[in-house]
Structure formats: structure tokens, C-alpha cells
Amino acid sequence: MATELARLGVRARAAVKSISTSSSAARDQALLAAADLLVAGSATLLRANRADLDRARANDLGAAALDRLALDEGRIESMAAGLRGVATLADPVGEVVDGWVRPNGLRVQRVRVPLGVVGIIYENRPNVTSDAAGLCLKSGNVAFLRGSSSALESNRAVVAILREALVKAGLAADGVLLVEDTSHETALEFMRLRGVIDCLIPRAGRQLIELLLEHGTVPYVLDGDGNCHVYVDRSADLEMATDIVLNAKTQRPGVCNAAETLLVHRDVARRFLPAVARALDGVELRGDPEVCAILPGTTPATDDDFATEFLGPCLSVAVVDDIAAAIAHIDRYGSGHSEAIVTGDVGAADTFVREVDAAAVLVNASTRFVDGGELGLGAEVGISTQKLHARGPMGVRELTCTKWVVRGEGQVRQ
Amino acid sequence: MATELARLGVRARAAVKSISTSSSAARDQALLAAADLLVAGSATLLRANRADLDRARANDLGAAALDRLALDEGRIESMAAGLRGVATLADPVGEVVDGWVRPNGLRVQRVRVPLGVVGIIYENRPNVTSDAAGLCLKSGNVAFLRGSSSALESNRAVVAILREALVKAGLAADGVLLVEDTSHETALEFMRLRGVIDCLIPRAGRQLIELLLEHGTVPYVLDGDGNCHVYVDRSADLEMATDIVLNAKTQRPGVCNAAETLLVHRDVARRFLPAVARALDGVELRGDPEVCAILPGTTPATDDDFATEFLGPCLSVAVVDDIAAAIAHIDRYGSGHSEAIVTGDVGAADTFVREVDAAAVLVNASTRFVDGGELGLGAEVGISTQKLHARGPMGVRELTCTKWVVRGEGQVRQ
Numbered sequence: 001m002a003t004e005l006a007r008l009g010v011r012a013r014a015a016v017k018s019i020s021t022s023s024s025a026a027r028d029q030a031l032l033a034a035a036d037l038l039v040a041g042s043a044t045l046l047r048a049n050r051a052d053l054d055r056a057r058a059n060d061l062g063a064a065a066l067d068r069l070a071l072d073e074g075r076i077e078s079m080a081a082g083l084r085g086v087a088t089l090a091d092p093v094g095e096v097v098d099g100w101v102r103p104n105g106l107r108v109q110r111v112r113v114p115l116g117v118v119g120i121i122y123e124n125r126p127n128v129t130s131d132a133a134g135l136c137l138k139s140g141n142v143a144f145l146r147g148s149s150s151a152l153e154s155n156r157a158v159v160a161i162l163r164e165a166l167v168k169a170g171l172a173a174d175g176v177l178l179v180e181d182t183s184h185e186t187a188l189e190f191m192r193l194r195g196v197i198d199c200l201i202p203r204a205g206r207q208l209i210e211l212l213l214e215h216g217t218v219p220y221v222l223d224g225d226g227n228c229h230v231y232v233d234r235s236a237d238l239e240m241a242t243d244i245v246l247n248a249k250t251q252r253p254g255v256c257n258a259a260e261t262l263l264v265h266r267d268v269a270r271r272f273l274p275a276v277a278r279a280l281d282g283v284e285l286r287g288d289p290e291v292c293a294i295l296p297g298t299t300p301a302t303d304d305d306f307a308t309e310f311l312g313p314c315l316s317v318a319v320v321d322d323i324a325a326a327i328a329h330i331d332r333y334g335s336g337h338s339e340a341i342v343t344g345d346v347g348a349a350d351t352f353v354r355e356v357d358a359a360a361v362l363v364n365a366s367t368r369f370v371d372g373g374e375l376g377l378g379a380e381v382g383i384s385t386q387k388l389h390a391r392g393p394m395g396v397r398e399l400t401c402t403k404w405v406v407r408g409e410g411q412v413r414q
Numbered sequence: 415m416a417t418e419l420a421r422l423g424v425r426a427r428a429a430v431k432s433i434s435t436s437s438s439a440a441r442d443q444a445l446l447a448a449a450d451l452l453v454a455g456s457a458t459l460l461r462a463n464r465a466d467l468d469r470a471r472a473n474d475l476g477a478a479a480l481d482r483l484a485l486d487e488g489r490i491e492s493m494a495a496g497l498r499g500v501a502t503l504a505d506p507v508g509e510v511v512d513g514w515v516r517p518n519g520l521r522v523q524r525v526r527v528p529l530g531v532v533g534i535i536y537e538n539r540p541n542v543t544s545d546a547a548g549l550c551l552k553s554g555n556v557a558f559l560r561g562s563s564s565a566l567e568s569n570r571a572v573v574a575i576l577r578e579a580l581v582k583a584g585l586a587a588d589g590v591l592l593v594e595d596t597s598h599e600t601a602l603e604f605m606r607l608r609g610v611i612d613c614l615i616p617r618a619g620r621q622l623i624e625l626l627l628e629h630g631t632v633p634y635v636l637d638g639d640g641n642c643h644v645y646v647d648r649s650a651d652l653e654m655a656t657d658i659v660l661n662a663k664t665q666r667p668g669v670c671n672a673a674e675t676l677l678v679h680r681d682v683a684r685r686f687l688p689a690v691a692r693a694l695d696g697v698e699l700r701g702d703p704e705v706c707a708i709l710p711g712t713t714p715a716t717d718d719d720f721a722t723e724f725l726g727p728c729l730s731v732a733v734v735d736d737i738a739a740a741i742a743h744i745d746r747y748g749s750g751h752s753e754a755i756v757t758g759d760v761g762a763a764d765t766f767v768r769e770v771d772a773a774a775v776l777v778n779a780s781t782r783f784v785d786g787g788e789l790g791l792g793a794e795v796g797i798s799t800q801k802l803h804a805r806g807p808m809g810v811r812e813l814t815c816t817k818w819v820v821r822g823e824g825q826v827r828q
Contacts, residue, residue: 102790213631221802240824243824247826251827349821359818360817360820361818363821365821375520387815391816391818392816402806403774403775403805406774406779406783406789407776407778408778410651410654410658410779411779412780413780
């Protein structure tokens with residue numbers, strides 16, 4: 001007997017043709033209708049959200065988690081604005097990526113097409129429901145969503161609105177589907193729906209990623225950790241370096257593109273470290289022996305500190321002999337997310353850009369810019385830390401694949 | 415204690431910087447040197463190959479497998495020519511895929527970079543050793559090869575030559591590494607070398623793919639089966655259709671882009687089927703009831719026949735009511751490899767191209783063209799039947815990923 005999830009999977013596949021072959025206009029119409037319906041239905045949404053919040057408080061959810069879960073009129077307006085923004089993006093579907101004519105006259109093109117069914121596992125922010133579904137719809141994909149139990153009522157209400165908008169635009173309601181069973185067993189079953197899910201994006205904790213690596217069979221794109229570094233070269237403008245370190249560490253410390261380690265060239269360490277320590281007031285520094293010698297009273301850093309994504313007001317700091325040592329440190333401890341150099345030396349900049357193996361390398365700019373919106377993708381569905389398919393911020397284009405289209409006049413192979 | 419394979423993995427990672435940051439000229443020099451050394455060392459190669467062949471015969475390997483395993487002067491020349499051909503391809507590394515300037519002045523680029531370590535598991539054709547290693551090297555990757563036990567001596571000899579060529583070009587010898595332990599346990603360990611292998615391409619049977627899906631943790635690109643269809647539309651030029659079906663089925667039946675099923679529009683079935691059956695002399699047809707009525711004596715096709723990649727002189731045949739029924743049949747039985755329509759109707763061609771979900775769709779051309787060389791990629795490392803990362807024939811570009819490069823003058827995020 002098919003499980004409830006398997007039945008949902010059949011519905012998702014059945015909706016693929018309606019969504020993937022729909023016109024750009026119909027998909028945009030659905031996005032705009034969903035935005036209007038979210039605002040118009042805010043009373044219903046807030047009621048559902050209140051039920052989730054009451055349950056969450058009864059379950060002693062922490063303050064940060066409660067904040068992420070909570071909706072208000074402003075947040076609903078933001079969700080609607082997000083959908084309207086996605087509607088204004090260029091449609092990635094149908095783009096001819098490249099093409100040529102073969103000597104035998106065959107006309108060859110690679111054309112961008114939707115993936116089909118995109119599965120997303122996420123945690124308790126209800127706005128992810130509309131954000132993710134909007135990006136899937138824009139790119140011609142069915143959104144198969146599995147949110148957290150804490151946000152179930154809110155997610156149901158958002159999904160009901162999205163489905164209503166799809167129908168208004170003449171598209172299959174099943175273009176957006178919510179998995180309401182949030183058990184661990186169902187998460188496992190979800191990541192084994194090979195043939196149903198064309199791409200799974202887990203926006204969730206490390207435990208779920210481990211489960212996916214060990215037991216998942218569907219294709220996936222990992223949105224991993226960011227242990228990001230800022231390297232201050234000997235030739236750096238030290239004021240610029242202070243601004244960048246301060247921004248990278250403190251502008252929003254709880255996110256993956258925040259800096260976790262500062263590396264300083266030996267030649268400027270005595271001048272730079274006291275200045276940056278003053279600027280980083282309120283941030284705990286954990287230093288290697290040389291840092292501790294220059295900044296007495298600094299907590300000594302352990303090897304673990306350099307490997308840790310603090311996601312809070314803590315920064316590990318090391319002095320390095322040269323750019324090669326900085327790159328070697330990043331090779332060893334980095335997670336391949338975002339790595340920055342501050343330098344005035346064009347050779348150092350080029351070496352860093354060439355040799356650091358990460359989704360994004362930045363020269364004289366804050367790591368905080370590694371974000372789909374900031375880099376110009378309009379919106380992002382996540383930041384990939386893997387190399388295959390997509391790397392770094394993923395926009396609507398990363399929710400597509402290509403299809404070879406070959407046209408001839410009867411050619412056969414010799 | 416680290417296993418032998420884990421030690422090889424450490425060596426592969428250690429070679430990444432040498433290969434990935436090498437100049438295009440050095441990599442091409444190594445490819446050309448390897449070509450020369452293969453020809454110059456053919457006596458040694460043939461001696462090693464003879465040892466493999468003797469062992470294979472003692473193990474009662476079949477004639478087809480023996481043929482795949484066997485080298486001769488001509489095949490060695492072909493291997494060398496392959497490497498020379500790869501050397502002439504454009505270097506994918508360093509290509510600026512796209513780029514723009516943000517309103518705040520940040521200059522953003524996405525630049526093509528090597529993956530790092532590419533793992534390839536393959537069967538007993540020793541030419542794959544040089545072909546695959548050549549494509550990895552061209553694209554700046556370390557080739558981590560795991561061939562079959564039957565070809566071990568041949569592969570050792572080829573790899574020794576490739577390593578010598580690397581050193582001649584000033585590159586790390588460990589840019590090509592061969593796993594000599596060909597046990598099942600080592601295959602399993604290989605596909606779990608997460609952090610060592612950046613991309614695994616299994617060019618092997620279904621059993622190994624199943625093992626990879628269930629137990630693998632490294633990123634991979636699947637080179638899957640091809641259950642390919644030719645659909646002959648009511649508006650088709652029936653002579654062209656006969657030529658295409660004949661070519662797609664018989665030009666080389668044992669490969670993944672050969673046709674396995676013929677679908678014929680009802681309106682032309684009575685005219686077309688007898689003609690194509692005559693042309694397909696020596697091919698066993700398995701037909702649905704309508705085909706059997708038109709071609710008395712045809713073996714009735716089972717549901718399994720339509721799902722089977724025969725890889726031999728057998729073709730399942732069905733009559734369909736219209737193009738929608740043809741697409742529905744392909745949706746149900748196709749493996750997403752290569753699907754062709756023969757038609758004179760532009761609307762039917764467009765519908766087929768838009769609605770058929772496959773790596774390649776062809777209009778009025780044989781499915782046999784879905785191949786890296788035929789489509790203009792110069793050479794191929796495989797044909798991906800997955801949607802993520804690469805779809806269809808994979809050339810050197812598909813052995814790369816991108817890196818975001820962001821350059822500023824001290825910008826911080828507001």
C-alpha cells in the first residue's frame with residue numbers, strides 16, 4: 001500500500017507537465033495572484049500562525065526560534081513583495097544556452113528547461129514556504145515542500161493560498177504540495193523518492209545532511225556551512241581591512257557568509273591587530289600564540305576554534321607568514337563557502353583568486369555580499385557549497401537544467 | 415590505520431594544486447607527450463595487454479569482453495590520436511561564464527575552474543584509461559582511476575606512461591592515479607571518499623550504480639541506460655523515417671544511443687510498418703497487437719519488452735493514436751536519454767521538443783548522433799542521464815565547475 005507521501009509524489013509528477021510547459025505569463029500571473037492573496041488573507045494566515053506559536057510556546061521553543069516562526073502584517077507584506085520581485089525576474093526557461101551547426105547540417109542547441117519536481121526540506125520560517133515555492137514556480141518546477149512541524153499550520157495556510165493562485169492562473173494546483181507528516185521516517189522516505197524528486201534542496205541542520213548523504217537516493221544540492229575567512233595582506237589598506245572585518249563579522253553574525261576567522265600577515269600584525277580589536281568591541285577573540293602576544297588577555301585559540309562556524313560574536317585570529325600560509329590555512333579549515341582577501345597588491349589578489357578553492361572569493365569586499373540578492377540574482381533559493389550543478393548563491397537559473405535539441409533533415413550516422 | 419586507497423586519496427588531493435593551477439600549455443604538452451610515449455612504448459603496452467588477455471582467457475571471459483580488452487598497434491595509435499585531439503580542444507579553465515557590475519561598484523564574475531579530483535570507475539577497455547585521464551587533465555583535474563581487474567596490467571602500463579608525460583611537462587605525476595585493488599570492498603570505499611573525490615563518474619553496470627545510490631557519499635554524475643525511441647509521425651517522410659530507424663537500431667546496436675522502440679502513428683502504420691520491417695532485415699520485431707495484425711508472425715511485445723534496453727538486434731514496436739500518445743509512451747518507458755521524432759509538421763516537432771523530458775530530443779535525425787564527438791564537443795567522458803550538473807554528452811566543460819569572483823574597493827554590506 002502506497003504511503004501518504006508516495007501518493008503526494010504521484011500528484012507532484014502528474015503536475016509536472018502543467019507547470020513545466022506553462023507560459024512565462026501564466027507563471028508570473030500566479031506569482032502576482034499569490035502575492036495579492038497573501039495580503040488579502042493575512043487575517044487567516046495570522047490565525048494559523050498564532051496556533052503554531054501557541055503550540056511552540058507550550059513546547060518551550062527558544063526565543064530565536066519563536067521569532068523565526070512568527071508572522072505579522074509586515075512579514076506577510078515582505079512575503080508578497082518577494083513573490084512580486086520573483087515575478088519581475090527574467091524567465092530562465094527556454095533560454096538557448098548555446099548552439100551551433102555541425103558539418104553535416106545538424107543544428108544543435110542546448111536549451112534551458114525546468115528540473116521537474118524540486119523538493120525542499122526546511123525549518124520553521126513560514127516565509128520560506130512562499131519564497132521557495134515562488135522560485136520553483138518561476139523556473140517552471142513543481143515545489144514539493146517539507147517544512148517543520150512547528151510551522152505546520154502556517155505552512156498549510158500559505159500553501160492553500162499558493163495553490164489557489166495557481167488555479168487562478170490556469171495551472172495545476174499540485175504545482176505546490178506540502179508534506180504534512182513531519183516525522184523523521186517521512187523525511188527519510190522523502191529523500192529516497194528517486195524518480196519523483198528531480199532535485200532536493202535541504203535547508204536544514206547537519207543531522208539531516210548526514211542522513212541525506214548516508215541514505216538519500218535523490219539528486220540533491222547541499223546548502224552547507226560557511227567557515228569563512230578574511231585575510232589581511234601586508235599591502236592592505238588597514239582602515240579598509242578594519243571596515244571589512246567588522247562588517248563580515250558583525251553585520252549579521254548568525255548567517256553562513258559571516259566571517260569566522262581573521263588571518264593577518266605578520267608584517268602588519270602589530271599595527272592592525274590592536275586597531276581591529278578595538279573596532280570589534282563586544283566580539284570575543286580567540287588568538288594563536290602570536291595574536292595573544294600582541295593582544296595580551298586574548299583567549300588562546302584551539303585547533304577546534306579554527307574549524308568552528310561560531311555563528312555568533314566570536315572570531316578566531318591567526319598571524320600568518322605570507323599569502324601562501326594564509327591559503328594553506330584556508331585549505332585546511334575552510335568549508336569552501338566565501339573567502340576574502342584585503343590587499344593593495346594585484347599579484348596577491350590574483351594568487352588568492354586563483355588558488356583558494358571556494359564557492360566565492362572576494363577581493364577588498366565583505367564576505368557578507370555572497371548572497372543571491374547582493375550579487376544580482378534577484379533572489380536565492382540557497383547557497384550551494386558543493387561543486388556539481390550549482391556553486392554559491394542559487395537563483396532561478398540554478399533550478400533548471402538543459403536539454404539538447406538536435407534538428408536535421410534526415411541525417412543518419414555514418 | 416589508513417588503507418591503501420585512503421593513502422592514494424591523500425596523494426590525489428596533494429596533486430590538485432599542481433594540476434588545477436597549471437597553465438593550459440603545460441597540460442597540452444603533457445597530453446602530447448603522453449601520445450608520443452604511448453606509441454613509442456607500444457611493445458611494453460602490448461606485452462602487458464597480452465598478460466591480461468591470457469588471464470582473461472584462463473578465466474573464460476567471453477569473446478566480446480576479450481575484444482574490448484585487446485590492444486593492437488592500431489588501437490594504441492587511436493589512443494594517442496585521442497589524446498592529441500583533446501590537446502587541440504579549447505581550455506575550459508578560466509572561461510568567464512558571465513559577469514556584471516553591481517550598483518555599489520562590486521565587479522562580479524563567474525569563472526570556470528577545475529573540479530579537483532575526478533574519480534572514474536570503468537570496465538575492461540584499456541583505452542578508457544587514456545581517454546578519461548586525458549579529458550581530466552585537459553580540464554585541470556586529477557584523474558583518480560579505478561579500472562577492472564581484467565585490464566589491470568594494461569592499465570598499469572598506460573598509467574605509467576601518463577605519469578611520465580606529466581613529469582615531462584613539469585606537473586605532478588600524481589595527476590593520474592590508478593587504484594590497483596579492484597575488490598568490491600575497495601569500490602565501496604572509493605565511492606565513500608567524500609572530501610577526496612569531487613566528482614565520481616561510474617562508467618559501469620547497473621549493479622555498481624545501485625551500490626553508489628545506496629552507499630555512495632561522494633558527488634557523482636550518472637552515465638545511465640538509454641531506452642531510446644523513434645516516433646514516426648503521420649506527416650513523416652516515410653523513406654527518411656526508414657533510414658533513421660534503420661540507422662538508430664542497427665548502425666551500432668550495443669550502445670546507449672541506439673533505438674530500442676519504434677512508435678508509429680496509426681495513420682501511416684499500414685504503409686510504414688511493412689517497409690521498415692523489410693529494411694530491418696535480421697532485427698527481431700516485438701509488436702503490440704496492432705503491429706502483429708499488420709505484420710503477421712511478429713512476436714507479441716510484453717510490457718517488459720517496452721521497458722528493455724535490448725542492446726542488440728531486437729526492436730519493440732507500437733502503433734499510437736497521435737503524438738500525445740507517443741509522448742505518453744516515452745514518459746512511461748523512456749530512460750531520459752535520447753528521443754527522436756520523424757515528422758514534416760512543424761507543430762508536431764515543436765510539441766515533441768517541448769514535452770519530451772530527455773537529455774536529448776532529435777527532429778528528423780538518428781538517435782545515434784547523441785554523442786560528444788558527433789554533437790561537437792570534441793570528445794566525451796560519458797553521457798549523463800541525470801539532470802543536475804550535466805545532461806547528455808559530457809565534454810571537458812562538464813568536468814569543471816564555477817567560482818564566483820567578486821572584486822571591490824572596500825565595499826561593506828549595509
